[in-house]
Amino acid sequence: MKDMVTQPILSLRDLSVHRGAAKILDRVTLSLAEGETLALVGESGAGKSTIATALMRLLDGAKVEGSAEMTGAGDLLALSERQMVKLRGRRLSMIFQDAGSALNPSYTVGRQLITVLRRNLGLSKAEARSRAIELFTSVGINDPEGRMSAYPHQLSGGMQQRVMVAIALACNPDLLLADEPTSALDVTIQAQIVRLILAQTKSRGASCIFVLHDLALASQSCDRIVVLYAGQVVEAGPSRDILERHRHPYTKQLKSCVLEIGTKDITAPEGTVPPHSEMPVGCRFATRCPRALPRCAGEAPPLQPARAGADGPLDHHFACWNPE
Numbered sequence: 001m002k003d004m005v006t007q008p009i010l011s012l013r014d015l016s017v018h019r020g021a022a023k024i025l026d027r028v029t030l031s032l033a034e035g036e037t038l039a040l041v042g043e044s045g046a047g048k049s050t051i052a053t054a055l056m057r058l059l060d061g062a063k064v065e066g067s068a069e070m071t072g073a074g075d076l077l078a079l080s081e082r083q084m085v086k087l088r089g090r091r092l093s094m095i096f097q098d099a100g101s102a103l104n105p106s107y108t109v110g111r112q113l114i115t116v117l118r119r120n121l122g123l124s125k126a127e128a129r130s131r132a133i134e135l136f137t138s139v140g141i142n143d144p145e146g147r148m149s150a151y152p153h154q155l156s157g158g159m160q161q162r163v164m165v166a167i168a169l170a171c172n173p174d175l176l177l178a179d180e181p182t183s184a185l186d187v188t189i190q191a192q193i194v195r196l197i198l199a200q201t202k203s204r205g206a207s208c209i210f211v212l213h214d215l216a217l218a219s220q221s222c223d224r225i226v227v228l229y230a231g232q233v234v235e236a237g238p239s240r241d242i243l244e245r246h247r248h249p250y251t252k253q254l255k256s257c258v259l260e261i262g263t264k265d266i267t268a269p270e271g272t273v274p275p276h277s278e279m280p281v282g283c284r285f286a287t288r289c290p291r292a293l294p295r296c297a298g299e300a301p302p303l304q305p306a307r308a309g310a311d312g313p314l315d316h317h318f319a320c321w322n323p324e
């Protein structure tokens with residue numbers, strides 16, 4: 001894990017996304033240093049995919065506010081589509097949840113990777129083919145030459161996701177967005193693919209935003225964690241602090257769910273996120289919070305530093321009126 005503070009590669013400021021009357025994301029702010037891996041954690045519907053998709057500028061039919069400064073590229077949210085086309089795949093790449101539907105069923109996986117390499121890096125056919133075989137080898141595809149001529153449906157889910165990783169890394173992006181890339185896979189393969197993506201990202205000096213719903217996996221694999229609840233950041237900080245010195249009651253619930261896995265069939269905290277039409281105007285977690293105070297439902301808690309004493313980490317923040 002990394003301790004040094006380096007240059008930010010991405011500074012996301014006050015990202016809000018509206019769909020009709022619903023505020024799907026509410027002033028999400030986070031930054032990512034060069035070479036750093038950051039996990040976005042939270043239940044289904046928290047807005048994790050919306051953040052990744054907004055950064056790729058692939059959100060349809062939503063109103064987006066805020067800024068996302070990427071070093072050397074400018075504000076991703078303000079670039080023209082033409083400028084984004086130049087960035088996608090080259091400096092900024094995304095691995096989607098379901099490799100099966102992200103790959104084109106009509107072309108061999110080798111051809112899909114070669115096309116990306118030729119289009120973005122201007123390689124000759126022979127150069128692209130040999131680079132493609134190298135990439136397939138680096139992501140652990142057995143018989144990489146033979147697999148070049150396979151169609152997606154001829155590969156297992158794990159192999160398809162390895163192909164997606166190879167395609168996403170093909171042009172050595174500076175920032176990789178991985179949106180629950182293992183959730184469609186068998187549990188035994190999941191950890192392998194997560195490790196593969198992070199090892200490949202680190203070895204290239206790239207940064208990664210990893211969307212996960214599992215706090216334990218996030219803390220084992222990423223430098224920092226941002227916990228989202230109903231479209232808002234409720235806690236953020238170095239992985240160890242979030243796991244061991246969390247202050248937000250929701251982070252505590254996520255953690256206790258993790259601890260209970262294996263003994264109980266529980267994967268999410270009790271209760272459900274209120275629909276957007278019934279979201280409390282104050283703390284969005286108020287309807288489920290065991291520590292709620294009278295002020296919580298009416299007054300939104302701001303993010304504040306968790307630093308307790310001189311030795312506390314500077315970059316650990318939480319939003320709560322009655323923290324743990």
Ligand SMILES: Nc1ncnc2c1ncn2[C@@H]1O[C@H](COP(=O)(O)OP(=O)(O)O)[C@@H](O)[C@H]1O
Nearest residue numbers: 019024042043044045046047048049050051060
């Ligand atoms: N295309 C869409 N149209 C309408 N609402 C959407 C759409 N995509 C996502 N949402 C809503 O936005 C919220 C955040 O979704 P999402 O970012 O997919 O969450 P997560 O990835 O954390 O599960 C949810 O309330 C979801 O219902």
Ligand code: SF4
Nearest residue numbers: 283286289296320321
């Ligand atoms: S602000 Fe209040 S309702 Fe929200 S998490 Fe803190 S104690 Fe719970």
Ligand SMILES: [Mg+2]
Nearest residue numbers: 048049050180
């Ligand atoms: Mg999602």
